[in-house]
Amino acid sequence: MSTEPNKANTLTPKERMRIPRQDMPEQDPNVRNRNFDEVNLGFDADTAVQEGLRCLQCKKPLCIDGCPVKIKIPEFIQLIVERDFPGAAAKIKEDNSLPAVCGRVCPQETQCEATCVVGNRFRPVAIGHLERFVADHERESGKVQLPKKAKATGKKVAIVGSGPAGLACATDLVQWGHEVTVYEALHEYGGVLVYGIPEFRLPKKILGAEIDNLRNMGVNFVKNFIIGKTMTVDELMGQEGYDAVFVGTGAGLPWFMNIPGENLNGVYSANEFLTRVNLMKANNFPQSDTPIKIADTVVVFGGGNTAMDAVRTAKRLGAERAIIVYRRSEEEMPARDEEIKHAKEEGIEFMLLTAPTKMLDDGKGWVKGVECLKMELGEPDQSGRRRPMPIEGSEFTIDADLAVVAIGNGSNPLLAKTTPGLKINRWGNIIADAETGRTSKKGVFAGGDIVTGGATVILAMGAGRQAAAAMHEYLETGEWVEIDG
Amino acid sequence: MDKPDFDSMTYEQIIEFCIGLEKEAVAFYQSLAEQSDDAASKALYEGLVKMEESHVAKLEQLDEEAFFETTPTKVIDLKTTDYLVVKPEKELNTQEVLILASQREKATRDLYETLADKYADEPFLHEFFTMMAEEEAQHKHDLESEYEKGIMGEM
Amino acid sequence: MYTITSAEFIAPDVKLFHIKAPYIAQKHQAGQFVILRVHDNGERIPITIAESDPDKGEIAIIVQGIGRTTKELNMKEAGDHLQDLVGPLGTPTHIEKWGRVVIVSGGVGTAEALPIARAMKKAGNHVTSIIGARTKDLVIAEKLMEELCDEVLITTDDGSYGIKGLVTTALEPMINSDTPPQMVLAVGPLPMMSAVAEMTRPHNIKTVVSLNTIMIDGTGMCGGCRATVGGETVFVCVDGPEFDAHQVDFAELRQRGSMYHQQERQSLDQFLERCKLESASSEDTTK
Numbered sequence: 001m002s003t004e005p006n007k008a009n010t011l012t013p014k015e016r017m018r019i020p021r022q023d024m025p026e027q028d029p030n031v032r033n034r035n036f037d038e039v040n041l042g043f044d045a046d047t048a049v050q051e052g053l054r055c056l057q058c059k060k061p062l063c064i065d066g067c068p069v070k071i072k073i074p075e076f077i078q079l080i081v082e083r084d085f086p087g088a089a090a091k092i093k094e095d096n097s098l099p100a101v102c103g104r105v106c107p108q109e110t111q112c113e114a115t116c117v118v119g120n121r122f123r124p125v126a127i128g129h130l131e132r133f134v135a136d137h138e139r140e141s142g143k144v145q146l147p148k149k150a151k152a153t154g155k156k157v158a159i160v161g162s163g164p165a166g167l168a169c170a171t172d173l174v175q176w177g178h179e180v181t182v183y184e185a186l187h188e189y190g191g192v193l194v195y196g197i198p199e200f201r202l203p204k205k206i207l208g209a210e211i212d213n214l215r216n217m218g219v220n221f222v223k224n225f226i227i228g229k230t231m232t233v234d235e236l237m238g239q240e241g242y243d244a245v246f247v248g249t250g251a252g253l254p255w256f257m258n259i260p261g262e263n264l265n266g267v268y269s270a271n272e273f274l275t276r277v278n279l280m281k282a283n284n285f286p287q288s289d290t291p292i293k294i295a296d297t298v299v300v301f302g303g304g305n306t307a308m309d310a311v312r313t314a315k316r317l318g319a320e321r322a323i324i325v326y327r328r329s330e331e332e333m334p335a336r337d338e339e340i341k342h343a344k345e346e347g348i349e350f351m352l353l354t355a356p357t358k359m360l361d362d363g364k365g366w367v368k369g370v371e372c373l374k375m376e377l378g379e380p381d382q383s384g385r386r387r388p389m390p391i392e393g394s395e396f397t398i399d400a401d402l403a404v405v406a407i408g409n410g411s412n413p414l415l416a417k418t419t420p421g422l423k424i425n426r427w428g429n430i431i432a433d434a435e436t437g438r439t440s441k442k443g444v445f446a447g448g449d450i451v452t453g454g455a456t457v458i459l460a461m462g463a464g465r466q467a468a469a470a471m472h473e474y475l476e477t478g479e480w481v482e483i484d485g
Numbered sequence: 486m487d488k489p490d491f492d493s494m495t496y497e498q499i500i501e502f503c504i505g506l507e508k509e510a511v512a513f514y515q516s517l518a519e520q521s522d523d524a525a526s527k528a529l530y531e532g533l534v535k536m537e538e539s540h541v542a543k544l545e546q547l548d549e550e551a552f553f554e555t556t557p558t559k560v561i562d563l564k565t566t567d568y569l570v571v572k573p574e575k576e577l578n579t580q581e582v583l584i585l586a587s588q589r590e591k592a593t594r595d596l597y598e599t600l601a602d603k604y605a606d607e608p609f610l611h612e613f614f615t616m617m618a619e620e621e622a623q624h625k626h627d628l629e630s631e632y633e634k635g636i637m638g639e640m
Numbered sequence: 641m642y643t644i645t646s647a648e649f650i651a652p653d654v655k656l657f658h659i660k661a662p663y664i665a666q667k668h669q670a671g672q673f674v675i676l677r678v679h680d681n682g683e684r685i686p687i688t689i690a691e692s693d694p695d696k697g698e699i700a701i702i703v704q705g706i707g708r709t710t711k712e713l714n715m716k717e718a719g720d721h722l723q724d725l726v727g728p729l730g731t732p733t734h735i736e737k738w739g740r741v742v743i744v745s746g747g748v749g750t751a752e753a754l755p756i757a758r759a760m761k762k763a764g765n766h767v768t769s770i771i772g773a774r775t776k777d778l779v780i781a782e783k784l785m786e787e788l789c790d791e792v793l794i795t796t797d798d799g800s801y802g803i804k805g806l807v808t809t810a811l812e813p814m815i816n817s818d819t820p821p822q823m824v825l826a827v828g829p830l831p832m833m834s835a836v837a838e839m840t841r842p843h844n845i846k847t848v849v850s851l852n853t854i855m856i857d858g859t860g861m862c863g864g865c866r867a868t869v870g871g872e873t874v875f876v877c878v879d880g881p882e883f884d885a886h887q888v889d890f891a892e893l894r895q896r897g898s899m900y901h902q903q904e905r906q907s908l909d910q911f912l913e914r915c916k917l918e919s920a921s922s923e924d925t926t927k
Contacts, residue, residue: 185859187677187684187724195861224726226859230663252861255636256873258569258584263866263873263892265899272862280683280856286910289683289709290856291903304639327640334639355640357568365895373568378561381633390564407640410580412860414878426529426579427635454638572871581872 013056021123022051026342033315033346036199036283040104040132045083048133052080055125058117063127066115068462069168071095073112073127080130089138090145092131097171097214098164098461100139100206103132105197105305106458107336139209146217150177155475158183158242160227160415163191164457165248165448167210168464169471170219176472181220181242183227188279191250192449193457195279196271198309200316201339204278228415233422237443244443244471247430248464251409251449257301261359262405266293266367270302270310270406277313295402297321299370301356302406303333304454308343310404315346323349323398325356327375327388351398353377355390359403369399409454419444429453433483437467442480445471491603499600503617504544506593510537513589517582529579529631533586536624540617547613560622563629565637567591580636587628594621642676642725645698646718651780653705654748655714656690662697664689664727670755671733671850671882674701675858677724678712685709686855686877688752688827689728690781699727702751702780708908729858730881733759738823738846741765742814743789744807744836746772746828750781752850753827757788760825766790768821770810772832776801808835815843822846826885830894837885847885851876851893854900868892 025041026032032039043051055077063073071092079088092099108114108128116124138144155178159166162184174180188194190207215221227233227249236242254269256262273292276282280290298314300307303326315322324343326333329352333340344350353375362368374394377386411428423431423440430439430446437445447463449455474480491499511534518530566587571577577585597618604610646658664674673688691700705714716722733756741760745753750771761767768791773779775798785792793810794802803810807828814821824847826836833849840847853865853876865876870887874880 185726186857187726195857224724225663226726226729229727229729229859230667252857252859254861254863255580256863256866257640258571258580260570263868263896265895269863272856272864275856275862281681284681285903286907288681289907291900291907293899302639307639327637355568365892365898381630383634383638387563387633390567408636408638410578410636414859428579453635 011053016054016056017118017122019050019054021054021126022047022129024126024129029342029345029347032200033312034318036316038203039200039342040129042136043129043133045085045133045137048080048130049083051126051130052077054118055081056117062115062117063112063125066112067095068111068458069095069465071112071131076134077125077127077130080134085134085137086141086143086145088134092134093145093147096131096461097168098210099131100135100210101164101193101202102458102461103128103130103135104202104206105193105336105456107456109337111458136206139206144209144213146213147175149175149217152179153177153475155179155243156241157181157471157475158227158236158240158245159248160233160245161185161191161248161250161448161450162189162211162221163248163250163448163460164193165250165450165460165464165467166191166246167214168461169246169248169447169468170214170464171217172465172468173471174214174217174219176468178472178475179220180218181222182214183225184221184223185226186279187223189221189223191248195275196306196309198274198278198313200312201309226414228418233415233419233441233444243475244445246437246464246467246471247415247439247444247446247450248448248460249412249415249450250460251454252412253410253428254405255407255410256405257356257407259356259358261361261367264359264361264367265365266295266401267359267403267405270300270306270404271409273310273404274306274313277317283313283317292317293402294318295400297323297398297400298402298404299323299325299356299398299400300404300406301325302408303328303335304406304408305335305339306408307404307406308335308339308348310406311348312339312343312346314402314404315348319402321349321400322347323351323400325351325354325370325372325398327353327355328385329353329377332385353388355388357395360397366401367403368401369397370403371395371397409449411450411453415450427453431483433470435466436470437463438470438481438483440483443474491600500544500547503597503600504541506596507537507540507544510589510593511541514586517577530582533624536620540620543617560619560626562622563626563633565629565632580632583628583632583635587625587632590621590625590628594618594625597621642722644716644718644720644722647716647720649714650702651778653714654702654778654780655705656700656702656751657713657716658698658700659722659725660697661699661725661727662694664725665692665694665697665699668692668699668728668755669732670735670759672728672730673858673881674699674725674727675729675855676713676722676726678709678716679723682712682723683709684724684856684858686729686852686858688850688852688881690751690754692755700751702748704748707904708911711908711911726858729877731879733825733882734848735759735763737764738821739765740768740819740821741823741825742768742770742811742821744770744772744811744824744826744828744832746807746832747778748780749826749828749832749850750779750785753825754781754784754788756825756827757785761788761790765823768793768814770795770807771802772796772807772810772828773801774798806835807832808839811836811839815840815845820845823848824885825882826850830890830897833885833888834890837888837890841886848882849885849888850881851883851888852881853877853893853896867896 076091113124159182281288282292300311358371360369375388378389421441432446437447445467448460514533601614643660705711769789827850860878868889
């Protein structure tokens with residue numbers, strides 16, 4: 001089915017809204033829950049055009065308000081409808097340097113698609129799927145356009161951490177003519193995109209291609225280098241001659257629950273469980289040297305994207321039962337709608353309104369189950385979500401031979417500890433100006449999870465870009481404004 | 486904290502005991518405040534020091550008139566930290582401090598509730614201990630809310 | 641690329657490497673370690689830095705070939721490269737003037753103890769080294785220790801060299817003497833460290849052990865290295881690797897250390913099988 005571009009512009013809003021939202025083709029649930037290939041297969045060109053036609057091309061597009069980086073959504077969709085896919089890619093890249101990533105991992109249902117006018121009466125335009133299509137089309141065409149670079153400014157910038165915040169920050173700064181070096185602690189680039197988000201949601205080759213683009217734009221990458229250990233921020237700005245530093249080290253300190261038995265064998269943090277598979281490829285053991293425990297029943301504590309990633313990974317590793325244990329109801333789950341839907345399709349069990357209170361020992365030091373309490377929802381808290389309250393006497397046990405704690409991350413103190421003058425709050429988050437990322441230390445900016453605590457990829461990218469703009473100004477003018485607090 | 490045998494104690498001894506307990510709490514939060522190098526944690530602990538100091542003052546004065554000007558409200562018990570375990574032996578992080586402090590407040594609340602029951606027939610003392618219990622419950626609520634916000638966002 | 645500048649066996653299955661790592665050499669302090677990968681499918685393993693030379697831009701590590709990765713590593717020669725190398729990681733040893741310090745080490749732990757001995761001596765301590773090994777051939781770094789310490793005692797299980805017995809056999813008389821140590825530091829296999837801890841505990845002698853746990857990132861990100869010290873969970877990679885020996889839960893450490901025994905065995909067998917096949921086929925071609 002092909003739609004002529006000239007015809008496209010003649011559709012009335014009514015006709016546009018009559019087109020049903022195009023479904024994302026997916027691997028069959030019972031096949032994909034045994035492999036690590038990507039779940040979503042992507043739109044083809046005709047499907048993308050058809051979906052693009054659903055966009056009303058609003059004069060005052062509300063979808064843009066919903067986007068943390070303000071992608072010109074109707075404009076890129078119009079270019080799709082006109083089958084100018086490279087043009088659409090260029091349009092997105094004016095505001096977002098990692099569209100192939102964001103098209104896959106952004107929580108569109110609470111952002112751009114939440115404010116889409118079509119969504120008032122029908123299902124919203126599949127903006128995320130379209131973004132992904134455009135990015136994939138460009139990459140697969142082999143003709144990736146690199147943005148023009150401004151004349152070299154002679155200024156040097158160090159970016160600490162190669163996650164979403166750092167990559168977004170690097171993209172802008174290199175375009176504006178600064179010399180940019182990204183430092184990464186691990187042996188691969190991408191931060192949470194490489195160690196946290198599984199292959200079946202974000203294939204590594206797609207991330208690799210995005211990193212290659214940045215390299216081709218002139219960004220230097222240094223791996224196996226820990227700022228705070230191998231070198232300090234002060235040394236970067238001293239002997240190494242950097243004019244400014246951006247800290248985007250993420251929320252790399254897993255919370256445990258502090259319930260008895262959490263150090264039993266077979267109890268992992270989500271970070272460890274996912275890193276073993278995503279970064280170290282433990283799913284290929286023994287071809288890869290890093291092992292992971294294979295279990296029949298896996299319980300994962302948490303209701304965020306990380307929990308969904310962990311539980312679906314456990315299923316793919318061969319678990320018969322893979323169970324989400326969450327204290328609230330499905331409504332309060334912070335995970336993307338699509339991840340919850342995919343998880344259910346793949347046979348993941350959901351034990352809601354359930355709180356773990358104790359890990360049980362099999363007598364040989366391995367976990368054999370979890371003691372839980374049933375919960376009920378009480379009054380709403382500050383976030384507006386209803387609070388879970390334990391029901392007295394509702395104790396019960398789930399048998400499990402592997403448990404993953406995915407309740408969230410605090411801030412890793414490694415960098416802040418070795419950076420005098422850099423202020424942090426009680427959670428270890430770096431205190432930074434929300435608009436500019438300026439910290440309490442001159443020339444040092446910060447953004448992403450290290451500032452906000454655990455949030456989303458796109459918010460981190462947004463923070464990286466805002467900081468880039470402020471850094472650019474600082475590098476040009478040398479003016480530094482102290483932040484409050 | 487072991488529950489003392491209030492029945493074998495005089496009224497003065499009980500008040501003395503409660504003052505000791507509150508002073509312990511003051512010292513506990515004060516030492517945390519002194520140990521912490523970051524400003525935000527310091528502020529949190531210093532806030533707790535002030536709250537507990539006010540309790541010492543209230544117990545020392547036991548002023549009937551001033552007391553009846555305030556009306557206690559029923560605080561909801563979140564029970565977030567009731568099942569968690571922290572041993573106070575080492576340098577604590579914010580998560581551990583919140584657990585420990587919440588559990589401390591819970592124990593004190595329970596104690597004041599016991600005393601409120603003991604003085605069920607003495608209106609002033611009954612009201613006084615009920616209010617003290619509610620204030621400790623409020624501290625527990627505040628600390629647990631902080632714990633919910635900071636740690637349990639995805640749980 | 642991380643170039644190996646020299647590699648030599650100093651005992652059976654124990655190899656000393658010098659590796660070009662200028663930044664790490666610059667920053668290294670006693671007690672710290674690196675994490676490395678041998679090849680692209682390799683696992684990340686922590687190894688304590690035995691020595692660093694900031695002028696030459698090199699660090700030294702001593703590796704005992706026990707599992708797959710360490711055996712593979714010990715096949716590397718000068719001029720070869722490591723896939724990845726990162727550090728220096730962990731909190732450095734707390735160095736101060738204690739008075740009399742005894743450093744107890746076993747196996748490659750002796751290599752790890754060298755920088756600690758050097759720093760303790762420099763801080764003005766009287767330093768005694770007790771090196772334990774199963775048998776004479778396995779005693780390493782004795783000469784180096786002799787240069788650094790006031791006194792070196794060797795114990796071997798079979799009595800083939802030095803005192804016959806365990807490290808505790810040599811430690812006991814010191815503890816019961818008129819001039820007991822103010823500080824004991826133990827680096828080596830878990831049972832050895834645990835035995836030292838039990839021996840000093842009744843005497844209230846400050847005792848520190850250097851823990852070697854399973855790790856991935858080494859920066860506190862995964863929590864795989866957690867241990868219980870004083871009833872509290874710690875991350876060995878950032879909070880350690882050195883802890884108060886009298887507070888460490890050794891039983892849990894042993895338990896956690898055995899988590900992947902089965903897979904480690906499988907991985908090693910597969911590797912040894914491959915080595916056998918490769919050497920057989922190279923013999924074929926030379927025939």
